[in-house]
Amino acid sequence: NAGVMQNPRHLVRRRGQEARLRCSPMKGHSHVYWYRQLPEEGLKFMVYLQKENIIDESGMPKERFSAEFPKEGPSILRIQQVVRGDSAAYFCASSPVAGTANYGYTFGSGTRLTVV
Amino acid sequence: RKEVEQDPGPFNVPEGATVAFNCTYSNSASQSFFWYRQDCRKEPKLLMSVYSSGNEDGRFTAQLNRASQYISLLIRDSKLSDSATYLCVVIGNGNQFYFGTGTSLTVIP
Numbered sequence: 001n002a003g004v005m006q007n008p009r010h011l012v013r014r015r016g017q018e019a020r021l022r023c024s025p026m027k028g029h030s031h032v033y034w035y036r037q038l039p040e041e042g043l044k045f046m047v048y049l050q051k052e053n054i055i056d057e058s059g060m061p062k063e064r065f066s067a068e069f070p071k072e073g074p075s076i077l078r079i080q081q082v083v084r085g086d087s088a089a090y091f092c093a094s095s096p097v098a099g100t101a102n103y104g105y106t107f108g109s110g111t112r113l114t115v116v
Numbered sequence: 117r118k119e120v121e122q123d124p125g126p127f128n129v130p131e132g133a134t135v136a137f138n139c140t141y142s143n144s145a146s147q148s149f150f151w152y153r154q155d156c157r158k159e160p161k162l163l164m165s166v167y168s169s170g171n172e173d174g175r176f177t178a179q180l181n182r183a184s185q186y187i188s189l190l191i192r193d194s195k196l197s198d199s200a201t202y203l204c205v206v207i208g209n210g211n212q213f214y215f216g217t218g219t220s221l222t223v224i225p
Contacts, residue, residue: 043160048212089157104162104205105162106162107159
């Protein structure tokens, strides 16, 4: 039973390019959460999605960032026209139902984005 | 005010020592609390949930104080392998996890 799968593990983009980060939740999980961890900082919530729905995007920057979780396929976090400040580790987590009771999230191994 | 605040440390302790981390949270309506461990450049991994009655898992003990709105993690008989960053996590409205910035622990031989 594979865990949460994220790819790529490392992504290098030049300023102005687009970055696409993918997250496949654990089997049977229909809820996906994206977090960003800037160097030397804690994890910050970005967006919470169910299949074909964005439930909470209160942590997403207003411009250049978007996320989707289609009926088929992985969840995608898309960053357009990347800037150096977007360099961070992006982690995805999934859960089987809304809410987590007492069992917490399982995170993927993350995508480390470097903007040069 | 931040949702969750932690002392970033670093804590440098000798093997065998007992070390405690505290974390405060701002939302008195929060219901669920966790400690996660994050090794350098890896994903956070769930260490343990935190219950009002306190809970223990081997050398690790977690406590919740609702009146003062803080949670704690106690590690007894520290091992070299305990060196990591420890993140406290509070579930907010809408099932969002709020992470503290983490407390860095280094256990020294």
